[in-house]
Amino acid sequence: MGDAALYVPGYAMEQAVEIQPGESPDHPRQIINLIAGAGFGSAQGTAMDLFVVDPYTSASSELGNCETYASYIACAIWDALSDALLRDATEEELPSLIVVASSGADPNDDEISISGAIDRAALFNNIPVILSAGNQGGDVADFVPARYGDRAGVITVGATGLGEEPYANKPPSLLDLNPDYELSNTDPGGSIISLWAPGAAVETGYGSAPPSGTSFSCALVAGLAATYLSRNPTATPAEVEEALVAFSTFDSAREINIARSSCTFGEWLFRHGLVVLAGDPLSAFGVDSDGDGDDNLGEFLGGSDPMDPLSRPHLPVRFSRDGNTAVLSAWLPQDLVRDDGTLDDCCWFFPVVLELSEDLAHWNPFDPLSIGTLGAGAISAGRRELRFEIDEADLLNLHSNPQCFLRFAFGPPALP
Numbered sequence: 001m002g003d004a005a006l007y008v009p010g011y012a013m014e015q016a017v018e019i020q021p022g023e024s025p026d027h028p029r030q031i032i033n034l035i036a037g038a039g040f041g042s043a044q045g046t047a048m049d050l051f052v053v054d055p056y057t058s059a060s061s062e063l064g065n066c067e068t069y070a071s072y073i074a075c076a077i078w079d080a081l082s083d084a085l086l087r088d089a090t091e092e093e094l095p096s097l098i099v100v101a102s103s104g105a106d107p108n109d110d111e112i113s114i115s116g117a118i119d120r121a122a123l124f125n126n127i128p129v130i131l132s133a134g135n136q137g138g139d140v141a142d143f144v145p146a147r148y149g150d151r152a153g154v155i156t157v158g159a160t161g162l163g164e165e166p167y168a169n170k171p172p173s174l175l176d177l178n179p180d181y182e183l184s185n186t187d188p189g190g191s192i193i194s195l196w197a198p199g200a201a202v203e204t205g206y207g208s209a210p211p212s213g214t215s216f217s218c219a220l221v222a223g224l225a226a227t228y229l230s231r232n233p234t235a236t237p238a239e240v241e242e243a244l245v246a247f248s249t250f251d252s253a254r255e256i257n258i259a260r261s262s263c264t265f266g267e268w269l270f271r272h273g274l275v276v277l278a279g280d281p282l283s284a285f286g287v288d289s290d291g292d293g294d295d296n297l298g299e300f301l302g303g304s305d306p307m308d309p310l311s312r313p314h315l316p317v318r319f320s321r322d323g324n325t326a327v328l329s330a331w332l333p334q335d336l337v338r339d340d341g342t343l344d345d346c347c348w349f350f351p352v353v354l355e356l357s358e359d360l361a362h363w364n365p366f367d368p369l370s371i372g373t374l375g376a377g378a379i380s381a382g383r384r385e386l387r388f389e390i391d392e393a394d395l396l397n398l399h400s401n402p403q404c405f406l407r408f409a410f411g412p413p414a415l416p
C-alpha cells in the first residue's frame, strides 16, 4: 500500500500463478479483482502492490516435499512473509497484508505449522493476516488455516449470501445485510470469525460466472483492510482488526458483524462505478460524469446521482446571526463531519476553505480557522451541520465594505 504502483487489470503477476489440474484458473484473478480491480475492488482507489504466491510451487521450492494441502498453505504463508520482509528491508517500507483465500484443511495434515507462520506474521512482524473461513459448512474451529482467526490481528472472514438482487450491473455491496450463504463454515464458539462479507455469486469482473465461496468474502475484507492500512500505516494487526469490526454493521438476528467500508466517499464512488484505478484516482472527483454542470464531488456533497443529469445536487447552506456572531452553516453528509469541524470519511480528507467577496465576482480565500471557528453542529436527516462562526467586528476588519458575502469552498479531497 502507499504510493506504489496502482493495480491495473491484466496484472503483472499473472505469470507467477501456476494453475493446478482441477483448480479453477479464474480463482486468483477473481480474488485480485475483488481486492483492487477497477469497479470491483473493495480497496476503492487505494494504491498497492499485489504479489501472488502460488502455494504449489512455493511448497516444492522452499520447504521440501509437502504432500498435504495444509502444508502447501503453510509454505505459501512463509513465502509471502519472507517476501514482505525482504521488500521492507530493501525498498520503501510500506505496510503489508497477507491474504489467504483458501479452502479449509484438516489440522492433522499440517506438517509445516500454519499457526507458526501466522503468528510470525501477525505477532512478530506486524503484518495482519486475512483468512477465508472455508466452505465445508462446518465449525470453523475444525479447519486450518481458518481456526487461527482466534488471534488478534488475524481476521477470519465468513460468507453471507448476496440477497435477491441480480448482480449484472452492481458490484457486491458490503453495506447490504444478506441471507446466509450456507456453505460457509460457521463459528458456534463465537471467537474465530470476526467479520462476514458477501460470498455467494459475487461479481468479480473475471470469469464466465460469478463465483461463490468464502475466498471472495475474504478478498472483499482484504481490500477494506488494505484501505485502512494505507490510511493508518502504523496500525498494528490487532488495531486493523478492531477498526474493521468497529466499522462493521452488527446483524442482531444472527449476531454477526457484516463488514463494511469505512470510506463514505469511497463507497459512494464505488457504488456509482466512478472508481478508476488505472490512473490517478483523484481525477474521478473533479469530473462531471453526467454533464449536468456539477462535478462528482459536488454531487456527493449535495446528495445527487452523479450519473443522472436530471438529478442535481442540493447543498443547504444558511447564514444567520447569533448576537454579534455571524454564522455560516452547511449541511453535509453526516459521516463526513467530525466533532472538531474537520471533514474526513476515514479514508479521504476534505479541506474546507472559506471565501469572501464584496461583489460576488471576486472571491478571496481564507483559512476559516485563521479568522473564526469551525465546528460540527446538529444532525438531521443524514446530514450534519458544518458551522463556521466569526465575530462581526472581526469580519469587518477583513474588508472595507460594510457588506460582504461568504461561502464555503470544498475539496478536492486528498489522502492524508
Ligand SMILES: [Ca+2]
Pocket: 148, 149, 150, 151, 152, 153, 154, 155, 156, 192, 194, 241
Ligand atoms: Ca481475530
Ligand SMILES: [Ca+2]
Pocket: 288, 289, 290, 291, 292, 293, 294, 295, 296, 299, 306
Ligand atoms: Ca454531474
Ligand SMILES: [Ca+2]
Pocket: 290, 292, 294, 299, 304, 305, 306, 307, 308, 309, 310, 311, 312, 313
Ligand atoms: Ca447529476
